[in-house]
Amino acid sequence: MYLISSVGNLLITSLVCLASTLHTPMYFFLCNLSVQDMLYITSILPKLMAITVTDDTSISFTGCIMQMFMFVFCLDAEFFLLTAMAYDRYVAICKPLHYSAIMNNRVCLLLNVLCWIAGGLNGLMHSLMVSKLSFCKLQDINHIFCELKTMLAISCSDTSKIITIILIEGLFIGVIPFFLIMTSYIFIISAILKIRTSAGRLKIFSSCSSHLVIVILLYGTSLGFYMKTDSENSQEQDKLFSLLYIAVVPMLNPLVYSLRNKEVVNAMKTLFKITKLTVRSQYYNK
Ligand SMILES: *[C@@H]1O[C@H](CO)[C@@H](O)[C@H](O)[C@H]1NC(C)=O
Numbered sequence: 077m078y079l080i081s082s083v084g085n086l087l088i089t090s091l092v093c094l095a096s097t098l099h100t101p102m103y104f105f106l107c108n109l110s111v112q113d114m115l116y117i118t119s120i121l122p123k124l125m126a127i128t129v130t131d132d133t134s135i136s137f138t139g140c141i142m143q144m145f146m147f148v149f150c151l152d153a154e155f156f157l158l159t160a161m162a163y164d165r166y167v168a169i170c171k172p173l174h175y176s177a178i179m180n181n182r183v184c185l186l187l188n189v190l191c192w193i194a195g196g197l198n199g200l201m202h203s204l205m206v207s208k209l210s211f212c213k214l215q216d217i218n219h220i221f222c223e224l225k226t227m228l229a230i231s232c233s234d235t236s237k238i239i240t241i242i243l244i245e246g247l248f249i250g251v252i253p254f255f256l257i258m259t260s261y262i263f264i265i266s267a268i269l270k271i272r273t274s275a276g277r278l279k280i281f282s283s284c285s286s287h288l289v290i291v292i293l294l295y296g297t298s299l300g301f302y303m304k305t306d307s308e309n310s311q312e313q314d315k316l317f318s319l320l321y322i323a324v325v326p327m328l329n330p331l332v333y334s335l336r337n338k339e340v341v342n343a344m345k346t347l348f349k350i351t352k353l354t355v356r357s358q359y360y361n362k
Pocket of ligand 1: 108184
């Protein structure tokens with residue numbers, strides 16, 4: 077999974093950088109999402125593989141805090157990026173004539189940078205707070221990585237404040253973006269329904285279907301996990317669920333976007349043709 081995700085996301089990133097037909101806001105967002113996916117899995121999966129191979133399950137405190145930082149940073153950035161992408165699709169479909177004016181390069185860059193900064197600040201806040209907690213003795217973390225809630229559970233300091241912060245934050249990181257995405261899609265769907273021909277409908281819908289699939293995947297797996305109340309035997313479920321959004325979703329993102337998308341496939345074909353041509357011309361020059 078790590079290999080497929082890395083290769084897939086690297087492919088998307090290089091494709092968007094190389095193919096000028098993909099230099100549009102939607103693909104810039106996608107490219108940022110891919111970079112963030114790569115960071116995300118790289119901070120968790122190699123360590124998990126090392127643990128599996130060597131049977132040495134220890135992790136340093138610094139390593140643990142860093143993993144937690146990356147986890148919060150990337151997950152938050154992903155939610156914000158998906159929200160920005162939904163807004164981008166809304167403008168493209170419902171206000172097509174104003175699209176290039178509204179989604180200009182500056183706005184696109186600003187939205188992307190904001191997503192990264194907001195995620196980064198939140199990650200920093202959580203890792204600082206957890207690094208101040210005391211962990212009385214050598215502790216077992218019953219999870220596949222240093223996950224925030226699990227870390228709080230094994231601390232012997234008072235964590236009620238942090239837990240309240242997480243709940244309130246859930247509103248701003250999970251619930252509000254989710255409603256913004258839903259609102260965008262309500263407008264998009266009503267715009268699609270107004271189109272008379274079914275071919276026209278399909279064409280418009282296909283430009284946002286990949287995004288919709290990823291939103292459903294990510295929200296389905298991660299929100300359920302963070303919003304539900306804790307019970308004793310839910311830890312095993314938690315681990316399984318988190319594996320879904322740590323390993324499966326980052327792997328599916330590039331697949332969903334590249335295989336189902338004509339623009340990406342065409343860009344890939346064009347690029348391969350160009351490389352073939354240059355290889356050939358080099359050959360003749362020799
Ligand atoms: C992220 O988005 C910005 C703004 O549109 C774009 O310029 C940049 O190339 C993207 N970065 C990556 C790494 O994809």
